[in-house]
Each structure stands twice: as C-alpha cells, then as structure tokens.
Amino acid sequence: MSNTIKTEAIVLRKMRYGEADSILHIYTRQFGRIGAIAKGVRRSKSRFGGRLEPFFRLDMVLHEGRGELATITSVDTLDGYSHLRARAESIDSAAKVGDFVLKLFDDREKNEPAYNLIANVLALLDADPRASRREVSLAFRAKMLLASGFSPELGSCVHCGSSEDLVAFSPPSGGVVCRDCREAGDFDFGESAYAFLTGAIAAPLAEAPDAAPEALRQSDRAITATLAHHANVKVRDLV
Numbered sequence: 001m002s003n004t005i006k007t008e009a010i011v012l013r014k015m016r017y018g019e020a021d022s023i024l025h026i027y028t029r030q031f032g033r034i035g036a037i038a039k040g041v042r043r044s045k046s047r048f049g050g051r052l053e054p055f056f057r058l059d060m061v062l063h064e065g066r067g068e069l070a071t072i073t074s075v076d077t078l079d080g081y082s083h084l085r086a087r088a089e090s091i092d093s094a095a096k097v098g099d100f101v102l103k104l105f106d107d108r109e110k111n112e113p114a115y116n117l118i119a120n121v122l123a124l125l126d127a128d129p130r131a132s133r134r135e136v137s138l139a140f141r142a143k144m145l146l147a148s149g150f151s152p153e154l155g156s157c158v159h160c161g162s163s164e165d166l167v168a169f170s171p172p173s174g175g176v177v178c179r180d181c182r183e184a185g186d187f188d189f190g191e192s193a194y195a196f197l198t199g200a201i202a203a204p205l206a207e208a209p210d211a212a213p214e215a216l217r218q219s220d221r222a223i224t225a226t227l228a229h230h231a232n233v234k235v236r237d238l239v
C-alpha cells in the first residue's frame with residue numbers, strides 16, 4: 001500500500017542518514033508527529049535547497065510506503081524564521097521547544113491546537129528577542145500540557161476540594177494540595193507560582209506574566225512532575 005499526503009509541517013529535528021540523506025522528525029498540522037526521510041538532501045544541488053532544516057515551517061508532500069518512514073517528495077517554505085536563527089538565545093529556546101514536543105508526542109496523532117502552539121512560539125521567537133525568556137518557555141509548556149490533555153489541577157485541592165490555603169503540589173495526584181492534605185513527597189507551590197501558572201495558561205504566549213525565580217522554579221517542577229507521573233514522559237527542567 002502506498003499513499004501521498006500533503007500537509008503543513010514544522011521540522012523539529014534533522015539527523016544525517018547514509019551519504020546524502022537525512023531523517024527528519026516533523027510535526028504536521030494534519031497528522032501530528034511523523035518520521036520522514038529526505039533523499040539526497042545533503043547534496044549541494046538538492047531540490048530541497050536549504051529548506052529542510054529545524055524550525056522551518058513548510059508545505060510538504062510525502063509519500064508513504066510500507067516502511068516506518070515517509071519519504072519527503074517536495075517542500076515549499078511558509079516561514080524560515082530568519083530572525084530567530086540569527087540569535088543564539090532564540091535558537092536555544094526553539095531547540096528546547098523541539099525536544100519538548102518530541103518527548104511529549106511519540107506517535108502519529110492529529111493535534112491541531114498543539115501544532116498551532118508550536119507555530120506560534122516559533123513566530124514569537126522570530127519576532128521578539130524577549131520571547132526567549134523563561135516565562136514564555138514555561139507558558140509554552142503549560143499550554144502544551146493543556147493541548148495534550150495532561151493539564152495539572154490548579155483550581156482546588158486535589159484531595160479535599162478546598163480552594164483555600166493551597167500550599168503544595170502533589171506529583172502523584174497531578175495538582176495542588178492544601179496545607180491539611182499535604183503529604184510527604186509533595187513540594188512547595190506558593191501563591192506566586194500559582195499566579196504565574198494560571199496567568200500563563202490564560203494569557204497569549206507573548207504576554208506570559210513575569211515572575212520571580214522561585215515561582216518559575218516551582219511552576220517548572222509542577223509541569224515536569226505532571227508529565228512524569230501522568231504521561232510517563234521525562235523532560236528536563238527549564239529553570
């Protein structure tokens with residue numbers, strides 16, 4: 001069985017393969033994550049030009065055969081994010097976005113909100129040097145959690161339902177706990193972390209609220225712990 005598919009896609013990772021080929025991990029609007037091979041892409045006269053690079057957003061045609069990898073047959077650039085590529089901090093942030101997405105999604109499943117978030121964060125990193133601040137990176141992760149159905153419970157204590165005196169975060173329960181319900185293994189999650197994380201989820205990425213280092217550290221830990229316990233995904237802390 002073979003099949004031709006057209007999709008908008010963002011290149012997240014590229015690896016050399018053989019003499020002139022590359023294997024790419026891409027995230028597509030229509031199909032979610034796809035592994036693909038680009039034949040001859042590393043030849044100087046490749047028809048792909050320099051477009052099959054990480055953080056290019058492309059219109060892509062792929063051919064699917066019996067193998068695990070699709071074959072990329074043509075690409076058109078939608079955005080190359082050239083300003084992003086000119087700044088080391090923006091590249092670093094974009095690389096962390098790519099790593100995070102590849103950890104979070106390991107198979108093919110359409111998730112258009114996730115695709116839009118990836119495109120948004122790259123556009124923002126391209127447009128604004130300040131988008132490489134940690135607040136935006138954490139806001140992106142928090143929104144991706146929401147988009148993939150692993151959002152932490154932040155509204156009330158996961159054990160008793162109280163909305164008062166919420167002081168800690170429970171990794172096994174995936175949410176905040178009040179002082180009375182706090183157990184060994186729960187970690188401090190203060191008011192500023194709470195304000196940051198709920199604010200970051202509610203606001204557009206570009207308007208991620210500023211926060212003190214401790215609030216960012218606690219928010220980062222809440223995201224990492226939620227993923228580890230509920231999605232079986234281990235990501236590196238950002239903060």
Ligand SMILES: [Zn+2]
Nearest residue numbers: 157160178181
């Ligand atoms: Zn409680």
